[in-house]
Amino acid sequence: MRRRLTLLVAATTSLVLLAFLVPLALLVRTVAADRAVGAATLEAESVAALVTTLDRSALGLALEQAGTGEWPVTVFFAGGNILGTPAPRSPAVDLAARGDSITAQAPGGREVLVAVQGLSDGTAVVRTFVPDTELTRGVMRAWLILAALGLVLLGLSLVVARRMARSLVHPTLDLASVSHRLAAGDLDARAEPSGPPELREVSAALNHLAGRIRELLAQEREAAADLSHRLRTPLTALRLDTESLRDPEEAARVGASVDALERAVTQIIEDARRPARARDASGCDAAEVVADRVRFWAVLAEDQDRRLTAPDPQVPLPVALGRDDLTTCVDALLGNVFAHTPEGTAFTVRLEPRPLGGARLTVADDGPGFATSRPLERGASGGGSSGLGLDIVRRAAESSGGALSVDRSAGGGALVVLDLGGR
Template identity: 40%
Template structure:
């Protein structure tokens, strides 16, 4: 918008300047020619006096003509009736003959400028028009590069440049007054998920300020709805905690047996599902609209949390992290920590003690990271889709890998299970970069 406005103003002002300055340049050239004609008229009067006073003596006239031609921009020539001429341009034409016969001075436009013809009376000794000499003064048209004309053209060109530059500066300021407030609003709209970003102060034209006010009003309403949603989720979590606790106490009061164990497991699954629902409802509060977390350090630190348990069970837990700068992914820090917990807990729960674990973190082409967890356990069952929610081949809730898969897909990646090089299970999690 700003560039288009500047180009439009430059084109419009350029056409106006051409329409104004070209006629002014022509007028300046005509004025310069008029000044030369006026100066030539004064010189011609002096020449006329010399020719009239000299009479038939051409010697004084020749000396004077040579001297005046050396000091003047015009060219003076004295033409006598006998066909002789004193000056650099001898020779007559019809205009000279007509001026001699009529005895009248004249000014004519000729190629390259103008000429002044003045017949000179030689006094009483004159025999009439046939004996009358004519003084011809040729005034050349001013050159573009001559002193006064060149200065006038430079002044006009400078004036045009100043006017054009001023118009462009004004157009730039006007365009900036529109573009900068809109740019700030666009930046604010792109970072609405970042709670550290404050709305820009109203500025710019009335329409832009109205747009900013509407955007801030919309953001306020969204934040109000999110606040109410969080309060509702918190209230739901609190209300569910009491009946679940009551059920657990009643189950523990039952006599030991299969029914008690089965009810206890069902209640555990219910607790896991409730925690998952509450966690998903609070996702926007944790990560905002656009999540972005340096993943290498978070994943490595959370994996190191499991090292003491691995040592207690006689397992080898290796963690391979690339060196260099960290890499951001499109997920919150709590979700990344929960992802590592889900994957490692799955290994610890479903593999025998002493089975080794290898966790590898690598940078992903195009941004993001790839997390790979290999184990030396029995591997995944062939007849069960362990990634599908609620599906499990080991009498569990079936939510672990489903949660990990959801985190991966929401980041722009995915999750794949397979066999590790040692014959156990392998989980490859692809985490995409922030949007």
């Protein structure tokens, strides 16, 4: 923007200077020529006055003295005699001999011819010659002065343009910086009103927007925390019901599910009450987390007669996603298999390292596939669910530097590929 404003002012100033200096330069040249011709004409007229009053001998002496002056003077008489500085009789002299005083162009300069009438032998012509050097004397110097003046004015206009551009660009850059800080989660960022009134108004609007965003996020966090806190009461009742189960294995399995649900609720409350920039970014071992969750879901898979092909990782796979977040992602993907495929449907879980670090988790089943053509769109679900599970997984993957993609598996069912960035 600064460069464009500077170029615009430079172009505008250049056009104005050209429109002003070019006619002025032509005028200077015309004035210089008129000055020289005028001086030569005055010289010729003074000699013409002597032609009518002096005899030829005295006139010759006067012309010899005049020949040492600035302009060479020649007098052509009607009989062909010539006094003064020798010069050829040009057609312009013959034209002036008819009684007209004229100025004519000649090789190397300009002739100034004054007709002298009333002589006994006819009309005489007084000629002075102005060379080209005299016609343009001082013109080059004046042009250089005008050019220097134009450059100075152009330079001053560029300096003023840069200052004006700076007064516009710097506040704009400050606004952009504040907007980037807000986008990064710094809700305390505020713009300092500066610059033109319009930019000051934009700064005030941005500050108001930042304050409003802060208020809305605070309200959202409180609402999520309150909603999650309300779940503790039914969780407590569910735990009591679990303890009353007679089958120890069933009680242990249901109790583990209740514990996991309680941890998830606690995590939601903690995440809702602290800014996004303060979230856990320490990462975890994807191999350990996936193996733990597969063991958890394997019990239910055995009950529903589902064939489960699961990984047995030999080496750690560190990823840039917290343990709780990765647990949520794995539970969401495996939970979708149990929720949206009939009992007895086989599924596969595969975990492998990515070439540039991180891990790739693949979940494929032999079920009917996705019920919607846009399974990754938030809230889009054709299976009677909320449609938020895959969106939560996608956002978690992107926060780690990875991505989430879906396709059709080799068995015709759903294929979900979760890429996680490495630490």
